[in-house]
Amino acid sequence: MGDLTTDALDAVVTERARCLRSLVETPRTKRDLVDLLGCSKSTVTRALRDLGDAGLVERRDGQWTATRFGRCVAGTRRAYLDRLSTLSDAESLLDDVPADCPLDCRVIDEADVFLADSSVPDAVVREFLDRVEPSTDLRIATPTLLTGFARECYERLTATDDYALELVAPGSTLDRVAGVYPEVDELFTGDDAIEVYRGEVPFSFGVWLGDDHVGVLVFADRGISGIVVNDSESATEWAERQYDRARSTATPLTPPPIE
Known part of the structure; x- marks a missing residue:
């Protein structure tokens, strides 16, 4: 040099x-x-x-x-160019997230980014389902629930005997699901391996943690704008913090029995 x-x-x-x-x-x-x-x-x-x-x-x-x-x-x-390419792919997703939301560049950097396609709107949700299906220990905190895919998500997650799910969502969201989709509510509340918590989710996106990766669901006005999947240590640390923020103030949907 x-x-x-x-x-x-x-x-x-x-x-x-x-x-x-x-x-x-x-x-x-x-x-x-x-x-x-x-x-x-x-x-x-x-x-x-x-x-x-x-x-x-x-x-x-x-x-x-x-x-x-x-x-x-x-x-x-x-x-460096590969990282720029990833950020470029994620530009429209980042635009859908309010400026005050804690979506960190660490979860975008070197991630796999999947954008919703109006011609095949379900494709990005399928990508999410494919990613979470192998997980035996899944944690999700989200302000919005994909009720149309809840049954398939449940069936994929419970395809083996070794599975566990923690779900944190706002009480108002859970109440609407119970009122409009009682069969979905019964699936998730009637399984001892699934713990549902109601509480404020302090961000506008959904975050999940699987066995070997973390992901973000970015919501648009109608449906999903896209998802981000990352397996880096820094992205995992970020996702852990976001999930813990939501989980720390949430309460079980079904209180444990009094012994």
């Missing part, structure tokens, strides 16, 4: 990204690069000079190749 500042290095890597990437893949001659990149010999010469001055490539045995430093820089840039 020599005397290059970080900003100067970034400028070189950005401008000469295709050339650097091709030399990370395999050593090449200058003629190879001209043919591969579809540019003039003088352009390739300038690119190699810039990359060489930055310590990113070197000439060896008649070919140009990325240095160890160059490979590390190229990998870092690729990871």
Whole structure:
């Protein structure tokens, strides 16, 4: 890198990204690069000079190749672009969350993002169901319940004998479900492996914690805007805190028996 500042290095890597990437893949001659990149010999010469001055490539045995430093820089840039891509995918979801809601970038960073499609509105819910189905210990805090998929969610979750669910939702939401969908209410309140809590959910999104991942349900005016799924340690810590906030002030829907 020599005397290059970080900003100067970034400028070189950005401008000469295709050339650097091709030399990370395999050593090449200058003629190879001209043919591969579809540019003039003088352009390739300038690119190699810039990359060489930055310590990113070197000439060896008649070919140009990325240095160890160059490979590390190229990998870092690729990871950075992947993270930007994830954030770009999540832009519309972030717009649906009020500014004062505690949706942290840590749960978005390096996550899988699934957006609702108006032509197939159920697809994103199916993605949610597919994610939670394998979980043997599932915790959910949500201000809104997907009553239309409650039975399928229950059937998937209880497909094996080893399962447990904690659900935290506002009392008003649970009361509406009990009044309009009594069969759904009976499913979840009649199972000893399921604990339902009523209490304020202090955010407008839903958060769930599965065995090996966490997720966020983002709600729009009508239905779901999309979901975010992440298995990173920082995302899990964030989800734990959000769930604990809702759970700490909630009360069991069915009080335990007095012994």
